[in-house]
Amino acid sequence: MDSDDIITACELMGLAYGPARGLHEGNISIACPIALRTHGDPNDANFSCSVSYGGGRSLAKCFSSNCQFHGSFMWLLKQAADLRPNNQRLQAFMEAFRKSEKFDATAHLASIEASYEPDREADKPKPKVDPLAIPETSLDGFDRVRHPYAIWRGITQESWDRWGLSFDKDLQRIVFPVRRSNGTLIGLTGRDVTGLSDRKYHNYSGLKRSEVLFGEQLLVQEQPLVIVEGQIDAILVDAATGVSAVAPLGEGFSPKHVAKICEVNPPYVVLFPDNDPAGRIQASKIAHSLAERFFLQLAVPPPGKDPGDMTPDEIRECVENSKPVLGALKWDG
Numbered sequence: 001m002d003s004d005d006i007i008t009a010c011e012l013m014g015l016a017y018g019p020a021r022g023l024h025e026g027n028i029s030i031a032c033p034i035a036l037r038t039h040g041d042p043n044d045a046n047f048s049c050s051v052s053y054g055g056g057r058s059l060a061k062c063f064s065s066n067c068q069f070h071g072s073f074m075w076l077l078k079q080a081a082d083l084r085p086n087n088q089r090l091q092a093f094m095e096a097f098r099k100s101e102k103f104d105a106t107a108h109l110a111s112i113e114a115s116y117e118p119d120r121e122a123d124k125p126k127p128k129v130d131p132l133a134i135p136e137t138s139l140d141g142f143d144r145v146r147h148p149y150a151i152w153r154g155i156t157q158e159s160w161d162r163w164g165l166s167f168d169k170d171l172q173r174i175v176f177p178v179r180r181s182n183g184t185l186i187g188l189t190g191r192d193v194t195g196l197s198d199r200k201y202h203n204y205s206g207l208k209r210s211e212v213l214f215g216e217q218l219l220v221q222e223q224p225l226v227i228v229e230g231q232i233d234a235i236l237v238d239a240a241t242g243v244s245a246v247a248p249l250g251e252g253f254s255p256k257h258v259a260k261i262c263e264v265n266p267p268y269v270v271l272f273p274d275n276d277p278a279g280r281i282q283a284s285k286i287a288h289s290l291a292e293r294f295f296l297q298l299a300v301p302p303p304g305k306d307p308g309d310m311t312p313d314e315i316r317e318c319v320e321n322s323k324p325v326l327g328a329l330k331w332d333g
């Protein structure tokens with residue numbers, strides 16, 4: 001493969017690429033062809049992937065910390081083509097090259113260290129370890145069967161699986177994994193099901209609540225989103241409306257929470273707070289943080305109720321009837 005071939009592959013996939021350094025031998029930076037599957041942002045258009053080519057061989061390396069693909073470009077293209085099964089021109093292109101260029105993964109991996117020439121140090125983002133990450137094994141030992149309390153609250157099996165919920169038999173709590181938008185697990189919170197605990201929610205691992213919005217791993221780029229107060233509200237709203245819902249896990253709405261929403265760039269944001277004094281105050285804070293940046297709507301539950309107390313139909317109706325926020329929040333009709 002030479003630079004023209006790599007560029008052709010990118011164009012077939014609609015991916016951005018940088019200038020090629022050399023035609024038959026050199027390197028080129030491209031948007032990662034498998035970002036769809038391996039990057040926190042599936043539409044990541046940064047030139048995170050560096051491809052070197054020449055001598056009948058092409059080697060790709062992705063510097064995205066989630067992805068870190070390392071192998072032949074043909075191997076990368078094979079995976080990219082699998083992600084785009086309907087792109088027949090891409091399939092045909094790949095087939096043509098598969099015959100002329102060996103892309104056995106093991107053979108290429110062995111040769112990578114010797115022949116791969118990275119771009120200038122300054123060009124490449126450094127893969128970094130998330131200091132707040134906790135191991136996935138933190139979830140081991142919890143019961144994965146949907147607990148009767150969850151059923152009673154209206155959490156369907158589909159939602160139970162979608163949000164990765166489990167049950168802690170020792171503490172008698174529904175366990176909610178808290179993940180960053182890239183999927184990294186950074187905390188667990190548990191909701192008491194007995195009604196006997198003095199703390200409704202338990203924070204298992206010193207989670208920094210200002211760092212993350214509960215549910216941000218399920219947000220969809222450029223799509224509307226709903227902001228609610230609690231985990232169960234988020235899960236029920238997501239299931240009832242099909243619109244992603246997130247919850248700040250506490251009273252504050254931090255600059256990182258704002259930044260996360262800016263990253264997603266939703267066309268509008270629906271505030272759907274608890275309709276009680278604390279909920280109203282919290283909604284006003286959030287509205288204040290977001291008002292200059294996004295088109296805001298307010299959905300108001302019946303007085304004294306949380307979104308989590310409502311049926312799916314009631315939730316849908318409430319969100320559909322949300323009103324634009326123009327200045328102060330209006331809590332009635």
Ligand SMILES: [Zn+2]
Pocket residue numbers: 032033034035038039048049062063064067068069
């Ligand atoms: Zn990548």
